[in-house]
Amino acid sequence: MKKLLLIVAFSAIAKLTNAQATHVVISEVYGGGGNAGATYTNDFIELYNPTNSAVSLTGWSVQYQTAGAITAWSVTNLTGSIPAHGYFLIQEDAGTGGTTALPSPDATGTMAMSATAGKVALLNSTTALTGASPSTANIIDLVGFGSTANFFEGSAPTSAPSNTASVERKATTSSTATTLGPGGIEQAQGNGYDTDNNSSDFVVQANENPQNSASSTETLPVSLTSFTGRETSYGSELSWSTASEQNNSHFEILRSEDGQSFTKVGQVQGSNNSSATKLYSFTDKSAFMGINYYQLKQVDFDGQSKTYGPIAVKSGLEPSADLKAFASGNSLEVSLTSTNTKAVNVAAYDLGGHQLARTNTQLNRGYNSISLPVLLEKGVYLLRVVGSGLTLQTKFIKQ
Secondary structure (H helix, E strand, O other): OHHHHHHHHHOOEEOOOOOEOOOOEEEEEEOOOOOOOOOEOEEEEEEEOOOOOOEEOOOOEEEEEEOOOOOOOEEEEOOOEEOOOOEEEEEEEEOOOOOEOOOOOOEEOOOOOOOOOEEEEEEOOOOOOOOOOOOOOOEEEEEEEOOOOOOOOOOOOEOOOEOOEEEEEOOOOOOOHHHHOOOOOOOOOOOOEOOOOHHHHEEEEOOOOOOOOOOOOOOOOEEEEEEEEEEEOOEEEEEEEEEEEEEEEEEEEEEEOOOOOOEEEEEEEEEEEEOOOEEEEEEEOOOOOEEEEEEEEEEEOOOOEEEEEEEEEEEOOEEOOOOEEEEEOOEEEEEEEEOOOEEEEEEEEEOOOOEEEEEEEEEOOEEEEEEEEOOOOOEEEEEEEEEOOEEEEEEEEEO
C-alpha cells in the first residue's frame, strides 16, 4: 500500500510535440535546374515558417556541400524576413537548359547544387561550415538528400531527387507527393512536418513548386495553440485550445502504449467556424499504467484531417495485488485490504472509459468486501478505487 503515496510524483504534464516544427525549416530542395529534361532554369532552396510570427532572416545563411565532400561549405547570405506560415525562395546556380524561370526569389546565390545528392543547411549565422559533418548550435535545419549524403538528420538522408524532381518536406505524417502536389488535399497546408529524420520527413516531388514570400500562406482550418496532458485520479486529462476554427467538425483522441500504433478512445465536438479562443478537454478514464501516448486528430466536415502529437502522459495509477474483482451474475464482487478507514469511490469501466457501475462506500481497516450491482457481458473491464491519498486500478475479465 505504500506505493499509493507516490501518485503525485508520477503525475506528468506534456507539451505539444505534434511533429510540426517550431522553427523555420528547409521545405524543398532542387538541384536539377537547367539540366537535361528540367523545367526550371535554376536550382533552388525553399524555406517554410510554421510559426505564428514573421521571422527575420537577416544574418542567416543557407549552405551547401556536395554529398561526400569534407571541404568548406558554399554560402548564400540571407536578408529580409519570412512571413508567418509562409515561404522564402532562394535561387541558386543556373544550368544551360530548362524552360521556365523561378518565381521572383527572395535571395540569390551562385551555389551549383547536385541534382541527386548533397547536403543543405540553414544557419542563423553567415560563417561557413567546415568538414563533412560539422557540429554547431548555429544549424537551424539540415537536409541530406540522396543515398550518398554523409550528413543528415535522423537515420538516413532523403530518397534521391533528379533533374526533374525535388525533395519536398511533408505537411503531415501521411503526406505523399500526390497530396502535396497540384490539386492535392495538402497543397495549401504548409511543409512543417519535422521528426528530425530526413528519410521520413521528405518525399520526392516530380511537380516542383518553388514558393516565395509573396506566395499564399498556409491554410489553417484550425489554429491549435496548445495540447497538454496530465494525470488525475480519474485518468489522463487532456486539454487543448484553438485560436480560430474553419469547417471544424470534431476532434478524435487517439491513444497508444508504444507511441506507434494508435486507437481512438474518444471524440469531442468542434466549433465549426470560430475566430475566438476555444478551450477543450477530455479525460481518458481507461489509461494504461505507465506511459500513455496521445494524438489529437482534427477532422473537417469534408472529411479532411490533421493529426497533432503525440504527447506522453505518465500514469501514476498502480494495479494492486490486494484489489480483486469477480463478476458473477448481476453483480461485481470486489475485495481489498486497507491500512486505515477512509471514504472511497468504487467504479467499473469498459476499456473505452465508459462508466458501467459506481458506488461510494467506507473502507474499514483490514479486509473489505464490496458488491456492485451490474450486469456485464463477456469481456475485459477496469475497476478503479479512488479516495483521499488512494488510487487503485485493476483489470478483470467477465467469462
